[in-house]
Amino acid sequence: MPTNVTPEFDKQRQIYEDTENLEQRIVELEKLLGLAPNHKGAERMVGDYRKKLAKLKAELEKRREQERQRKASAGPEEGVIRKEGAGQICLVGVANSGKSALINAVTNAELTVADYPLSTPIPTPAMMKLEDINIQLVELPGLFEGSYDSAIGRQSLSVARNSDCIALIIDLSQDIDRQMNIIMGELDKARIRLNREKSAVRVERTGMGGLMIYGAHYYEGSKDEVVEYLKNRKLTNMIVRFQMPATLEHLRDALDSSVAYVRAMMVATKGDSAHSEARYKDLQEEYGDRFQIVPVSVESKDNLEKMKWAMYEHLDILRVYTKIPGKKREDKPIVLPEGSIVEDAAEKVHKELFVERFRAAVILREKAKIKRRQVGLNYPLQDGDVLQLMHR
Ligand SMILES: Nc1nc2c(ncn2[C@@H]2O[C@H](COP(=O)(O)OP(=O)(O)OP(=O)(O)O)[C@@H](O)[C@H]2O)c(=O)[nH]1
Ligand SMILES: [Mg+2]
DSSP states (O other), X not given: OOOOOOHHHHHHHHHHHHOOSHHHHHHHHHHHHHTOOOSGGGHHHHHHHHHHHHHHHHHHHHHHHHHHHHXXXXXXXXXXXXXXXXXXEEEEEBTTSSHHHHHHHHSSOOOOOOSSTTSSOSOEEEEXXXXXXXXXXXXXXXXXXXXXXXXXXXXXXHHHHTSXXXXXXEETXXXXXXXXXXXXXXXXXXXXXXXXXXXXXXXXXXXXSOEEEEOGGGBSSOHHHHXXXXXXTTOOSEEXXXXXXXXXXXXXXXXXXTOEEEEEEEEEEOTTSTTHHHHHHHHHHHHTTTSOEEEOBTTTTBSHHHHHHHHHHHTTEEEEEEOOTTSOOOSSOEEEETTOBHXXXXXXXXXXXXXXXXXXXXXEOTTSSSOEEEEOTTOBOOTTEEEEEEEO
């Protein structure tokens, strides 16, 4: 049933829909809500617009927060590699670990492969095709002890901290402890934490009210210890929430806005070389709990396909294909973060407020028991879903 609206409302709706800038959109949407009819028949529409407004505001807040963090942590040369494709993965390892050879093996790039160190002197991107999407791989110059104190090392690490995933490249023809010590040491100096849950500890600075500590049973020590620590740091008004098992280090990181939490995996290279099997076994034993480890060899082309899929998995994304009834589905997927719902996909397809005109969505899942399912906007999507969106 169409909602009766005034001409002013219609005009303002057009203005709002045509506005691209996020801040301005919020202003226009607020004006629109001011003009909205208040009869019963319009409740649903007004509700949808209010939801949208809340979402836009949250988005703006998130953007501002990201901007603040970027400013807090960035060096002057940050952002030299523009992100492209469905996700970005940084290859991080010591010199000569086989990063360039690996990238050449899975992309069209022709990077210099050489047995002398630092043959790749600056962060270097290449595109890896995987089925119907592209994943950007970035080789960072080989790390060494003290990288973080050099300009190029600092720049590399700033690329890594903003990346979607870090692939630790461990050379199975070299000593693994030495490599891991160097890599983890430099990442640590750059305040990059791998595979660690950011939400284990949440802190909120308050103007007054003293210290409030929730979920203290998750903390490895006593609550008094937390209080003592915060007092020593002159933090007297604050809410601390432990949401998962946590240590003092987690608490310290939570108080430090320059700490970056990045997803990570491990690629063990040169699986064809002498003693590589024993080294791989040690690596599994020591780090298998923390990282998925994929052993590869460029020389014998071993496991490269498996590595590509492991990289895909670590991007935490899903692919959805739109389809018009009676036609073949689109070849190119819409790429969304894992956990996305129908509404997220709809927003990517139809730039403007779809919610109001939304009629129904149908999900086609070939592998599922129920292959065709009519769903609402809040329905969670899965990788490979084919989606039909019906609107007025
Ligand atoms: N046996 C063997 N050697 C490899 C393999 N992959 C790379 N290499 C050799 O390892 C050496 C270093 O390879 P690169 O790809 O240049 O290593 P890199 O990590 O890019 O090095 P930098 O850019 O200098 O840090 C070269 O001599 C390669 O031929 C492999 O799968 N097996
Ligand atoms: Mg290289």
